[in-house]
Amino acid sequence: MPRFRLTAAVILLSLVVGACAPGPAPSPSRPTVQSLAAMADQSPPVSLTRQQYIELTAETIREELAQGSETGLQAYLDWGRSQPEPYAGARNAVGQMLIQALRAQRTDGRSQQQIQSIEAMLRTPVKAVAPEGYKPINFALDQGVHKSKLAEWWYYTGHLNTPDGTPYGYEICYFRVAPVIYFAHVAVTDEKNQRFTYERNFYKPNAVEFATERAKVKYGPVASDQTGPFAYSLDVPVGGKYHLLLNLEAEKAPLIINGDGLIDMPEGQDSYYYSLTRLKIKGTLVADGRTQPVTGQGWMDHQWGHFYALRIGWDWFSFQMEDGSEYNLFGFRKRNGEKLERYVNAMLGAQPLHGRDFRIERLKWWRSPKTGRNYVTQWRVTVPQTQEVFEVEAVQPDQEVASTKLYDIAPTYWEGRCRIVKVRPDGSRVQGLGYIEHFDYTRQITAD
Structure with missing residues (x-):
């Protein structure tokens, strides 16, 4: 994913900038969600301030404690004991804010124990910064959660057909930002009726479940689990109109991005990254109260690492072609369209291909009536390495996953189902389907 891959980045940067020295403890007042949302949704994006990140993290933990749950507090304590120098200041400031809040609100024995736990963690010596050695992806372990990493996401898209041939597309993405920020985005594209339905929700730590040994992720009612080496189940309601109950099984080996599973993120450190490029789907879809069997093909991405994004956008393409090939094309750029890094990863049958x-070419634009943002809905993409050209068009223009709530600090983006035509060097044409994800452009540009 990328998925809306760097969505949580506006939060992550604040862990790094100015975090080495604790500084004065912030006030234990509640965060101003209006200012958080306004800052996160500016174009180009800007970082949350360090204090705003601290307030958001501490408030999440404080609210859970008030409800009698210590899930978030324990996650913070575990995270705080392992933080190296660049993040120790944020760790300490969150701890001081929690201590102040606990002292102000309660004086019972349990709150005193919680204060003592925080104080003991804050006395943990700070680790020196040391580069991590490269470890190849181990699928027996790495499909699960990586709690020591700052950012992680599991991303599913797919194309479904009912028995009468009615087509649907879906997007499901779980985001995790250490230590206690969790949010999920889910969407369904109803191509026949030109209807796009989505939800963006944040979840408290006590509403979230992970497994370390397999890809089990549950955020409230949005749930997925690993049922085999590369098999998964999805149980996902969407917007009160749809419910996905799907079983997915990989038909190919994982695509290890760039050959070693590492991608150089423009900001922060490398990210581990793999894709499952063709998943056979069987299951049911509830649409407007009617339950129907569905079949189709899906895609899954998983990324984790110490990375963030502040000034970048990207264009991400996933193509599944009828000749059995799949393509993961990932291009970083500035919001004005200036090109940065680009990566080509593909499965040509069973053979992986990697390039740079x-x-x-951006052929058609759509301006969102909801947000006023400019997106592309028709592209021509050329891969010189294979001498192939891809003609790409969205099945409908409005597939914008927009932030609509004051507390939703994640950026707005476009994520949509598309139809693909691959033109081979000999001129022959192959049909396919895909999902495209990109941020808006501050200006319309045709080609780079």
């Missing part, structure tokens, strides 16, 4: 160049 593709070209984008």
Whole structure:
């Protein structure tokens, strides 16, 4: 994913900037959600201030404690004991804010124990910064959660058909930002009726479940689990109109991004990254109260690492072609369209391909009536390495996953089902389907 891959980045940067020295403890007042949302949704994006991140983290933990749950507090304590120098200041400031809040609100024995636990963690010596050694992806372990990493997401998309051939697309993405920020985005595209339905929700730590040994992730009612080496189940309600109950099983080996599973993020450190590029789907879809069997094909991405994004956008393409090939094209850029890094990863049958160049022509634009943002809905993408050209068009223009709530600090983006035509070097044409994800452009540009 990328998925809306760097969504949590506006939060992550504040862990790094100015975090080495604790500084004065912030006030234990509640965060101003209006200012958080306004800052996060500016274009180009800006970082939350360090104090705003601290307030948001501490408030999440404080609210859970008030409800009698210590899930978030324990996650913070575990995270705080392992933080190296760049993040120790944020750790200490959150701890001081929690201590102040606990002292102000309660004086019972349990709150005193909680204060003592925080104080003991804050006395943990700070670790020196040391580069991590490279470890190849181990699928027996790495499909699960990586709690020591700052950012992680599990991302599913797919294309479904009912028995009468009615097509649907879906997006499901779980985001995790250490230590206690969790949010999920889910969406369904109803191509026949030109209807796009989505939800963006934040979840408290006590509403979240993970497994370390398998890809089990549950955020409130949005749930997925690993049922085999590369098999998964999805149980996902969407917007009160749809419910996905799907079983997915990989038909190919994982695509290890860039050959070693590492991608150089423009800001922060590398991210581990793999894709399952063709998942056979069987299950049911509840649409407007009617339950129907569905079949189709899906895609899954998983990324984790110490990374963030502040000034970048991206264009991410996933293509599943009828000739059995799949393509993961990932291009970083500035919001004005200036090109940064680009990565080509593909499965040509069972053979992986890795490269560093593709070209984008933007043929049709759509301006969101909801947000006023500019997105592309028709592209021509050229991969010089294979001498192939991809004609890409969205099945409907409005597939914007927009932030609509004051407390929703994640950026707005476009994530949509598309139809693909691959033109081979000999001129022959192959049909396919895909999902495209990109941030808005501050100006319309045709080609790079």
